[in-house]
Amino acid sequence: MAYYEQDRQKKRRLTQDGDYVDTSKPSAFFQPAGGRDWTVSVAIPGSVLSTCRRDDQRTNIVSHIARALAVFSIDEVVIFDDSPPESRARNVDPASYTGDIDPCGYLDHLLQYLEMPPFMRRTLLPLHPNLKAAGLMASLDMPSHPHQTDWLPYCEGVTTSGKPRGGKGTLVDVGRKEPVTISDEVPPKTRITLQIDENDPYLAEAVDPSVPRIDGGYYWGYTTRRCNSLATVFEECSYEGGYDLSIGTSERGVSIPEAFPERKNKEPAVFNHLLIVFGGPRGLENAAENDPQLNGMGIVKRRTKELFDHWINILPGQGSRTIRTDEALFIGLAGLRRLWDGK
Structure with a gap:
């Protein structure tokens, strides 16, 4: 027992001054990093769920995706349909389970659920078959989710x-x-973003959802957007001027260091709205093949990379035959984060 205690003491962290660090409490406290008007968006296809046969598998993947979005402070997630047009679900009953027939709708539903602060879910998102295993999904624990501390x-x-x-x-x-x-008159059961009065914590003002990010410098969760195809990911962009820097991911792309050589001064990339697009089990080339609009433009197979400013392979020399999209999100965002880190 004494040996164990000595060993435990040796492993305690020390500061540069030699003082012990209390590691029993979380080290992440939400401090404003300075307001920002730039954004990072991620696009994923509905086919990320195509390898799943059970609901617990689907909720597990959605949970991993949502965690990646939150951990890397992603502002928008775009869900696009990459299935053949003739096989897409039509006339889906909105009250029924959709994980096996409408994967894009299922992803959208669960990602919205996870982004929403827990205390308001019962009010704004009624019980639904899609949410039967929602309790097993990991918490996102973002600044927009209230915490007593x-x-x-x-x-x-x-x-x-x-x-x-x-x-x-x-x-x-x-x-x-x-x-x-x-002071505003707002109908019941409406979600709003508030700025608390500095002098009275029980008074507030309704503000635009982007204000905590732009003025306060806080990460304030992600928005979701659904698209019918890969082409409409770009065409229906909600940001003025569209995405000014786009990255597509493929095992046939170049490595991240090759696409973005290290700068001597390590300055972040120049952009207003960055888009990073991930493919499903069959890749972005398959998404382009199933897009009639891109077919008409001749953008298919190896020409898919022409849609993007950069075409990258997030993990050359992978040890597994496949990298799941939820895994690719963590790997890719970790490698690409330096593009906006410190921006």
């Missing part, structure tokens, strides 16, 4: 039917014991 100047809330004491304005549930009051 954190106090941030922004929060997410859902409006209630109750009225403030003065009769004017709207009561908003923000996951605390007491609701906050805003």
